[in-house]
Amino acid sequence: MTGPMTGPRGARPRRTLSPGNIMLYGTLIVVCLYYILPLWVMVMTSLKGMPEIRMGNIFSPPVEVTFQPWVKAWAEACTGLNCDGLSRGFWNSVRILVPSVILSIAVASVNGYALVNWRFRGSDVFFTILIFGSFIPYQVMLYPIVILLREIGLYGSLWGLIIVHTIFGMPILTLLFRNYFSSIPEELFKAARVDGAGFWGIYFRIMLPMSLPIFVVAIILQVTGIWNDFLFGVVYTKPEVYPMTVQLNNIVNSVQGVKEYNVNMAATLLTGLVPLLVYFISGKLFVRGIAAGAVKG
Amino acid sequence: TELEVTHWWTSGGEAAAVAELAKAFNASGDVWVDGAIAGGGDTARPVMISRITGGDPMGATQFNHGQQALELVEAGLMLDLTDVAEANNWKEIVYPPSLLDACTVDGKIYCAPVNIHSPEWLWLSNKVYEDLGLPVPTTWTEFVASAPQVEAAGKIPLALGNQNWQSNLAFGAITIGVGGLDLWKQVNVDKNMDAAAGPEMLAVFQAAADARKLAAKSTVQDWNQATNLVITDQAAGQIMGDWAQGEFQVAGEVAGKDYTCLPGLGLNEYISTGGDAFYFPKNSDPEIEAAQKRLAALLVSPEVQVAFNLKKGSLPIRGDVDLAAANDCMKKGLEILAGGNIVPAGDMIWSPDVQTQLGDLQAEFWKGQEMTPEEAQARYVEILKSGL
Amino acid sequence: MVATTLVVFVGGTLWTVLYSFTSSKLLPKLSFVGFDQYERLWSSSRWLTSIQNLMIYGVLALVFTIAVGFLLAVLMDQKIRFEDTFRTIMLYPFALSFIVTGLVWQWILNPELGIQHIVRSMGWESFAFDPLNNPDVVLYGLLIAGLWQGTGFVMCLMLAGLRGIDEDIWKAARVDGIPRWKTYLFVVIPMMRPVFITTLVIVASGIIKLYDLVVAQTSGGPGTASQVPAMYVYAYMFQAQNLGQGFAASTMMLLSVLIVLIPWAYLEFGGKKHG
Amino acid sequence: MAQSISVKNLKLNFGATSVLKDLNLDVQEGEFIVLLGPSGCGKSTLLNCLAGLLDITDGQIWIKGKNVTWSEPSDRGIGMVFQSYALYPQMSVRGNLSFGLKNARVPAAEIEKRVARAAEILQIGPLLDRKPAALSGGQRQRVAIGRALVRDVDVFLFDEPLSNLDAKLRSELRVEIKRLHNRLNNTMVYVTHDQIEALTLADRIAVMKGGVIQQLDAPQTIYNRPSNLFVAGFIGSPSMNFLPGKTVDGGKAFDFAGTRIALDGYDGGAVLDRPEAILGLRPEHLVITDTAEPGRSIPAVVEIDEPMGADSLVWLKSGSSNISVRVPVEKRPAHGTQVHLKVDIRHASIFDAKTEMRI
Amino acid sequence: MAQSISVKNLKLNFGATSVLKDLNLDVQEGEFIVLLGPSGCGKSTLLNCLAGLLDITDGQIWIKGKNVTWSEPSDRGIGMVFQSYALYPQMSVRGNLSFGLKNARVPAAEIEKRVARAAEILQIGPLLDRKPAALSGGQRQRVAIGRALVRDVDVFLFDEPLSNLDAKLRSELRVEIKRLHNRLNNTMVYVTHDQIEALTLADRIAVMKGGVIQQLDAPQTIYNRPSNLFVAGFIGSPSMNFLPGKTVDGGKAFDFAGTRIALDGYDGGAVLDRPEAILGLRPEHLVITDTAEPGRSIPAVVEIDEPMGADSLVWLKSGSSNISVRVPVEKRPAHGTQVHLKVDIRHASIFDAKTEMRI
Numbered sequence A: 001m002t003g004p005m006t007g008p009r010g011a012r013p014r015r016t017l018s019p020g021n022i023m024l025y026g027t028l029i030v031v032c033l034y035y036i037l038p039l040w041v042m043v044m045t046s047l048k049g050m051p052e053i054r055m056g057n058i059f060s061p062p063v064e065v066t067f068q069p070w071v072k073a074w075a076e077a078c079t080g081l082n083c084d085g086l087s088r089g090f091w092n093s094v095r096i097l098v099p100s101v102i103l104s105i106a107v108a109s110v111n112g113y114a115l116v117n118w119r120f121r122g123s124d125v126f127f128t129i130l131i132f133g134s135f136i137p138y139q140v141m142l143y144p145i146v147i148l149l150r151e152i153g154l155y156g157s158l159w160g161l162i163i164v165h166t167i168f169g170m171p172i173l174t175l176l177f178r179n180y181f182s183s184i185p186e187e188l189f190k191a192a193r194v195d196g197a198g199f200w201g202i203y204f205r206i207m208l209p210m211s212l213p214i215f216v217v218a219i220i221l222q223v224t225g226i227w228n229d230f231l232f233g234v235v236y237t238k239p240e241v242y243p244m245t246v247q248l249n250n251i252v253n254s255v256q257g258v259k260e261y262n263v264n265m266a267a268t269l270l271t272g273l274v275p276l277l278v279y280f281i282s283g284k285l286f287v288r289g290i291a292a293g294a295v296k297g
Numbered sequence B: 001t002e003l004e005v006t007h008w009w010t011s012g013g014e015a016a017a018v019a020e021l022a023k024a025f026n027a028s029g030d031v032w033v034d035g036a037i038a039g040g041g042d043t044a045r046p047v048m049i050s051r052i053t054g055g056d057p058m059g060a061t062q063f064n065h066g067q068q069a070l071e072l073v074e075a076g077l078m079l080d081l082t083d084v085a086e087a088n089n090w091k092e093i094v095y096p097p098s099l100l101d102a103c104t105v106d107g108k109i110y111c112a113p114v115n116i117h118s119p120e121w122l123w124l125s126n127k128v129y130e131d132l133g134l135p136v137p138t139t140w141t142e143f144v145a146s147a148p149q150v151e152a153a154g155k156i157p158l159a160l161g162n163q164n165w166q167s168n169l170a171f172g173a174i175t176i177g178v179g180g181l182d183l184w185k186q187v188n189v190d191k192n193m194d195a196a197a198g199p200e201m202l203a204v205f206q207a208a209a210d211a212r213k214l215a216a217k218s219t220v221q222d223w224n225q226a227t228n229l230v231i232t233d234q235a236a237g238q239i240m241g242d243w244a245q246g247e248f249q250v251a252g253e254v255a256g257k258d259y260t261c262l263p264g265l266g267l268n269e270y271i272s273t274g275g276d277a278f279y280f281p282k283n284s285d286p287e288i289e290a291a292q293k294r295l296a297a298l299l300v301s302p303e304v305q306v307a308f309n310l311k312k313g314s315l316p317i318r319g320d321v322d323l324a325a326a327n328d329c330m331k332k333g334l335e336i337l338a339g340g341n342i343v344p345a346g347d348m349i350w351s352p353d354v355q356t357q358l359g360d361l362q363a364e365f366w367k368g369q370e371m372t373p374e375e376a377q378a379r380y381v382e383i384l385k386s387g388l
Numbered sequence C: 001m002v003a004t005t006l007v008v009f010v011g012g013t014l015w016t017v018l019y020s021f022t023s024s025k026l027l028p029k030l031s032f033v034g035f036d037q038y039e040r041l042w043s044s045s046r047w048l049t050s051i052q053n054l055m056i057y058g059v060l061a062l063v064f065t066i067a068v069g070f071l072l073a074v075l076m077d078q079k080i081r082f083e084d085t086f087r088t089i090m091l092y093p094f095a096l097s098f099i100v101t102g103l104v105w106q107w108i109l110n111p112e113l114g115i116q117h118i119v120r121s122m123g124w125e126s127f128a129f130d131p132l133n134n135p136d137v138v139l140y141g142l143l144i145a146g147l148w149q150g151t152g153f154v155m156c157l158m159l160a161g162l163r164g165i166d167e168d169i170w171k172a173a174r175v176d177g178i179p180r181w182k183t184y185l186f187v188v189i190p191m192m193r194p195v196f197i198t199t200l201v202i203v204a205s206g207i208i209k210l211y212d213l214v215v216a217q218t219s220g221g222p223g224t225a226s227q228v229p230a231m232y233v234y235a236y237m238f239q240a241q242n243l244g245q246g247f248a249a250s251t252m253m254l255l256s257v258l259i260v261l262i263p264w265a266y267l268e269f270g271g272k273k274h275g
Numbered sequence D, E: 001m002a003q004s005i006s007v008k009n010l011k012l013n014f015g016a017t018s019v020l021k022d023l024n025l026d027v028q029e030g031e032f033i034v035l036l037g038p039s040g041c042g043k044s045t046l047l048n049c050l051a052g053l054l055d056i057t058d059g060q061i062w063i064k065g066k067n068v069t070w071s072e073p074s075d076r077g078i079g080m081v082f083q084s085y086a087l088y089p090q091m092s093v094r095g096n097l098s099f100g101l102k103n104a105r106v107p108a109a110e111i112e113k114r115v116a117r118a119a120e121i122l123q124i125g126p127l128l129d130r131k132p133a134a135l136s137g138g139q140r141q142r143v144a145i146g147r148a149l150v151r152d153v154d155v156f157l158f159d160e161p162l163s164n165l166d167a168k169l170r171s172e173l174r175v176e177i178k179r180l181h182n183r184l185n186n187t188m189v190y191v192t193h194d195q196i197e198a199l200t201l202a203d204r205i206a207v208m209k210g211g212v213i214q215q216l217d218a219p220q221t222i223y224n225r226p227s228n229l230f231v232a233g234f235i236g237s238p239s240m241n242f243l244p245g246k247t248v249d250g251g252k253a254f255d256f257a258g259t260r261i262a263l264d265g266y267d268g269g270a271v272l273d274r275p276e277a278i279l280g281l282r283p284e285h286l287v288i289t290d291t292a293e294p295g296r297s298i299p300a301v302v303e304i305d306e307p308m309g310a311d312s313l314v315w316l317k318s319g320s321s322n323i324s325v326r327v328p329v330e331k332r333p334a335h336g337t338q339v340h341l342k343v344d345i346r347h348a349s350i351f352d353a354k355t356e357m358r359i
C-alpha cells in the first residue's frame, strides 16, 4: 500500500460566500427586483386610499391598508350604466375559458399527433401554414373572421368565440404537441397499430395518457392567452357574455374625473388572478413539460 | 322590449347623461340594455361595425354624425326612421338643420341626433392665474402671453393628451381662432387648396408651433386626464370640446368661479356643430323595430334633450327647449348657437380617412417638436387633396 | 376544425390581399384601384415610422429577450437554491396580458409618479428618467415592459434546453480545462440550435403582432414615435374607415412574415438532408 | 412444410432514396429466419413492410397463403416485438397484453384465458398487475413477447429485441427465445445486427446489405461458405482474416506476398488463375506452429494477445496484413515471437477481389 | 514501476446514499486497469472521482505522486473518453482536438504538431476538417481518444467508450485501443460492463459490485479463480454453470443431486465438509461423452443447441439444473440424447453457498 495520508483529503472546501456565489445570487436578486417591482406597485397601490396615492410614493407600502378598492373593482365599479364591477365578467370569462381551452387543446393535440404519426400528404405544407398563422396579427383577421362566422351562423354566439380561440391557439399549440409527440418513440405507435388500434384508439389509449406534461404546458398557455384576450371577446360576442377583460378595459379606461388608480390596480390584479394562480401553482410542471419535449426541434 | 344600446360614453359626465336616456326609455316600459365600451370611438366602432356586418346587430348604436355610418346605411343595414321623423316633425324642430341633413341619405332619415358638440373651446383654471396674481386670460393671445409666467411657476401652460385626435382638435380650434372664419371656410367648406397652402394658413401653423411648446411638458394620454390637469390646477389650460365641461361638473367645479371657458378660443366665437346620433340597425323582429322607433322618438323629445344635455354638458339639438339650469359655459354655447355663429363639423366635411391622416400629421407635428410649420403645411395640403 | 383553420389563415390572407387592391372604405367592396393603396401606404410617414419602429424594436426585443432569457437560464442552471422561487418570479409576468403590462409600466415610468419621482424625492433633484415622453427613447420604454413580460418564458424554454444537454459534454469541457463561460459560448449555444429556433418563432411571432402593449403604454405616442404596423392596420381599418388601406398594410405585414418564414421552413423541412 | 411468408419483388422508397430493391424472400412455416446486417441496411424497413407499418412502393407480400399487401397490420396475423419493447407505459402488464384483444373485441373470458396462458408460458404470472416501469429489462422483454403471444398468431416479427440489454441478460434471453420457438414452433422473423444472435437462433439467416439480401442460408453454410466478401467479413467474431494475393498455377495455389499456399482440398468452385484474389481464413482455422510447412503455412510475428476467457485471440503480422488466430489460453506464444501459421485450406474461402464473390 | 494512480480510502455519497465505500486502488505506471461491473455499481462514479468531476466525500486521490484530491480536472494530467464521446458537435475534428490546447494558451505551432501526431497515431488525418456528425461511430471514437491524446497526459480514463457501437466495430476498436496502449504505454483506467472487453484489454481487472471492489487481479486469475460467486457468475460468456450440492467425505467429494464428483486435483483451499456448497463449472471445461465415468461425470439430457460459428453451445438438463457445454460444431449431439458430462475438476471452482466465497 501507499504512504501515509498527507495533504488535502476529502471534499474540496467550499465557501458558501465565495465571490462567485455572491455575484450569482446578487444578480438573481437584482433581476428578481425588476420582475417583482410592478407586482409590488400594483398590490401596494390597490391597498391604498386615493389621498395616499396622490401624496405620493407608489413604491411605499400603504400607511393605512384598505380593501375598499378591491371591493369596488369586484362589485361596484361602473361601466356606463352597469355598476357591478368585474364580478359579472368573471363568470363570463369562465364560460368562455373552459370550452375554449378544452376545444383548442383537443384539436391541437390531435393535430400534432396526426402530423407526427400519420404523416399525410402535404403535412409539411399544412404545418408551415400553421406557423405562418402564428405570425398573423389578430387585427388583420378581424374582418375575414366576421364574414366566416356570419356565414356559418355562429356570429355573436359563445361558440363563435370558442372557434376563434381555437383557430388562433392552433399554431403554437400544434407546434408544441408536434414536438412532444415526435419525442415519443415511434415503436409505441407501431405496436399499437399491430395491436389493431386505429387513429383514435391510439390517440386516446396510448398517446393521451403519456402526454400529461405537454398538456399542462398547453393548458397554462391557453388559460393565460384566452383569459387575457380582449379583442376577440369584445368583437365576437355581445355585452351579456363580455369577458372580464372588457370590464377591466371599461373600468380602467372610463375615468370619473380622477383616475382611481387603486381601483384600477385592484381590477387589474383581480383580472390577472386566474392565470397568475395557474402559474404559481403549476409553474414547476410547466418547466418540466417544456423540458419534456416542447423545445426539441 | 329589451333593446341593447352600444355607445362609448363611459367617462363620468357621459355616464350620467346616458343614465338619463336609460331612465326615460325604461320609464316607457322598455328595457335599456347597456353596451358601453370604453376607450373611445376608435375602440368601440370596430365592435359596432363588426356586430352589424356580422349579422348580429344591437338595437341601437351611437355614431358621430356624418360620414361614419354612411356606408352602413347605403348597404341597407340601417333602419329607416323617416316615419318617426315625420310623425314628430323633426324637420321643424331640429336646429341647426344641418344636423338632420347629416342623418339623411337619399331623402330618408336614418339617425336620431341627440346633441351638439363643438370642439373649439379653451378651458382655463382660474386658480392658476389667481395664484400668480394674473388676470384670467380672455383670449388665446393673452393666454400665450401669460404662458412664460405660468411655466416659471412650475405649471404646465397647455395640457394636451397623447392621442392623435386631440392634437387635431387643438389645431382645428386654432385655425378658427387664429386664422379666422373665412380662412376656415375657404379651406374646409370650399376646399380651396390654394388657401390651404397660403400664407394665412402658414400663420396658423406657426401659432400651433408656438402652442406645442406650451404643451411640451404634458405627459398624459387621455383627454380627460388632460382635463384633470386643469381641474387640479396643474395645468393652466386645455383646448378641448365642450364635453370637457362634464368633467368639471363631476369634479364639483363651478364655471366662471373655478374655471373659465372660451369658445372659439376667445378670438372668434364660432362653434362647429358636430355631435352624436343614434342609428338603429335593421332587425327582423318587429317588436324590436317598434322599440327602436320608440327610442328614436324619445331621444329627440324635449324632456330627454334637456336632461341628457345638462348632464353631458353638450347643447341640445332643438332650439325650443329651455335650458334654464344650464351653467355659464353652456349658456355661452347656446348664445352662439342661437346667434347662428356656426360652422359644420369636421366629421361632416371630411371623411374619417382624411381625419385620421390629419390626426397622424398633427400628432407628429405637436409631439415631435422638430417638424417645421412649412413642412407640416405641405403635408396638410397633401392630405386634404387626397380627400377631395 | 383543421379545415376551418386553413380556411381562416389561407382564405383570410388571400381575401385580405385581394381587397388590398380595392378602394374599400367602411365595407369591403370589389372596386379595384390597382396599387393605389400601396403607393399611399409607402408614402405615409406614419407607416414608415411604424415599420422603422417595428424593426428597431423587433431586433432589440429579439436580441434582448433571447440573450437575457438565455443568461437567466444559465444563472438558474448553476444548481442554485430556491430555484422554484426564482423561476416563479421570473415567469409570472407571462401570465399577465400586455394590456396590464403596458399599464403598469406606463405608470412606473411616469415621471410624476414612478421612478423619476421617487429618485427626485430622495434628493436627486436633477434626475430625469422619462422614456415614454421622449420620442427618441420611447421604444426603450416599450422594451423594458416587453422584456419584463416575455423573458421569463424564454428563460424556461432555454432552461429546458440546457437541461437537455448531455452531461458528458460538460465533463469533457472540464477535463479540457475550458472555463464555463467559454463552454456555454462555444459548445452549448451551438448545440441548442433547435431550442433557439423554437424560441425565435415564438418571440418573433409575438413581436410582429405587437399591438396591445403599445396601445396601453403609449398609444403610439408621443406623436407617432412609437407607432407599430399593427396599430396602423387597426387605425385605418376601423378608425379611418379605409379598409383598402388597412388591408394593404396587412398585406405588407404578411409579406414580411413570409420573408422571415420561408427560410425557416426551408431549414426545417428542406434542410434535413444536410444534417 | 407450407409457406408462411412470401415476399415478392418488394420495393420500397423513402422519397427519392430506394431502401429495398426488388427483394424476394420465402419463409417456411415454423422456420426461424434471422435478418442480419449492418445498421441502415433496411432490416427494420423490411420488417415494417411485413407488418404493414410501411406502405410498400411495389411488389407483394403474402402471409399464410393470403395476399396481405394492403391489409392493416392487425389483420395480417402477425405479432411484433420491438427493440425498446414499446410497452404501453401507462397500462399494467395485463393491460398491455389484452389491449390488442380488446381492440379486436375478443370476449372477456377468452382474453382472460389467453393472457393466463401467455403468462404461464413466459412465467410472468406474478407481474400481471405491475406497470412496465416496475419491471426489469428481461421481464419487459417477456411482456413484449407476450403481447405477440396472446394474439394467437403464427408469425412473430422481432426487431432487435435484445439490443438494449447488457451482454449477460442478452445471452440468457437468447436461450429463452430459442426455447420458446422450440415450444411454439411458429414462424419467426428476427432482426438483429448481432451475429451471435443470428448464428445461435436462426434456421436460416438472411444477410442484408444496402437493401439487398446478400445470402440466405443455414448458419453453418453462411459461416463456412459465405457467398461474398461482405458476408464473410460480417459473420464471425473475431472476423475472418483476409489475405490479398493472387491465384496461380492454374488455380492450384494462392500466392500471398510471395508465400505459396496449396489449394488442394478447397471446398468451392473452379479457382482458375486470378490476378487479384483474396484468401479468407477464420481465426480458428489457423494453427500456430514453430516450423514452416511449405505450401501449408505462412510466416508471421506475434503482436498482440487478447485473452477472452477460454481462448485467447492472438494478433500477428505477416507482411502488411494483420492476422488473428484463436488459440487455447495455455498455448499463447510470447509477444514478438516469429512463428508460422498452418492453414487449413478445407475451411478457407477464396474471393475474387473484383466481384468480391466467393469462388 | 512507479505508482501512477493511488486511491486511498475513497468514500463518495450522493446525499444519503453511499455509492463508493472506503475504496482503495493502486495502479502502476503503464498499467491497463479495467473497472468491470454491472450497471449502477459505481464504475463511472469512481472514474469521475479520479478525473475530479465529482467532489469526493472522504479519502485521497494521488496521481503521479501528487495529491490531486483538490485539483481541477484539467490540472490532474488526465485525459478522458466518454461513452457518448461528447464531441463538440459544431466544431471540426481539428477544432475538437485543439480546443483544450488553445484554451491553455499552447502556442499555435505546438498545437499543430500535437494534432498532427494524434491524427497520425489514430489515422484520422483525412477527417480533420469534418464535423463529428459526418463521422462514423468508430471515427468519432478515435477523435474522442485523440482529444485525450493531444493533451499529452499519462493517464487515460475511458468510460465505456465502446458500448454505443455494434459488435463488429466494437471488436475492431477494442484491438485498436490495445494497440494504442502497447504503443503509448501510458496508464489507462477503462470502465466497461462488457467482460470480453475487460478480459481482452486489461492487465488487471477490478470487478466491482455495489461500490466495492470484489476482486482485483489479472484476467486469467479472475477467470479461473474467481474469488466469489458474483465474480464467477459475472465473468465468462456463456456464464459458469453452478451446481448446488454439498461437499462430503471430508472435502474429498462433491455431492450433486446424488451424483458424486471426486475433488482430487481441485485448485483451491481446504474444502472440508460443507452442507451447502456450489460447484462452478465453465462450459468449456465439460466434455460430452456417451459413457458414464463414476466420480468424474454427471448424467444429462441434451436440450438446446446454440451454434455460434466456430463452436456450439449445447444446453443440457441434469436434475433441475440447466448446464451449458461448449463443443466444437462438428461434435454436436442430437436433441434429446442422454449423455454424460465429464468434469475437469482442476478448472472447477467450489463456493460456500453461505459466504459465497470461493473455497
Ligand SMILES: Nc1ncnc2c1ncn2[C@@H]1O[C@H](COP(=O)(O)OP(=O)(O)OP(=O)(O)O)[C@@H](O)[C@H]1O
Pocket (backbone or CB within 6 Å): D014, D019, D037, D038, D039, D040, D041, D042, D043, D044, D045, D046, D193
Ligand atoms: N422514414 C424514413 N425516411 C427516410 N429514410 C429512412 C426512413 N426510415 C429509414 N430510412 C433509411 O432507410 C435505410 C434503412 O433503414 P432501417 O431502419 O431499415 O435500417 P436497419 O437495417 O433497421 O438499421 P438499424 O440496425 O440501425 O436498425 C436507412 O438508410 C435509413 O436512413
Ligand SMILES: Nc1ncnc2c1ncn2[C@@H]1O[C@H](COP(=O)(O)OP(=O)(O)OP(=O)(O)O)[C@@H](O)[C@H]1O
Pocket (backbone or CB within 6 Å): E014, E019, E037, E038, E039, E040, E041, E042, E043, E044, E045, E046, E193
Ligand atoms: N448524481 C447522482 N445523484 C444520486 N445518485 C447517483 C448520481 N449519479 C449516480 N448515482 C447513483 O450511483 C450509483 C452508481 O452510479 P454509476 O453511474 O457510477 O454506475 P455505473 O457503474 O457507471 O453504471 P453504468 O454501467 O450503468 O454506467 C447508481 O446507483 C446511481 O443511481
Ligand SMILES: [Mg+2]
Pocket (backbone or CB within 6 Å): D043, D044, D045, D160
Ligand atoms: Mg432497425
Ligand SMILES: [Mg+2]
Pocket (backbone or CB within 6 Å): E043, E044, E045, E160
Ligand atoms: Mg457508467
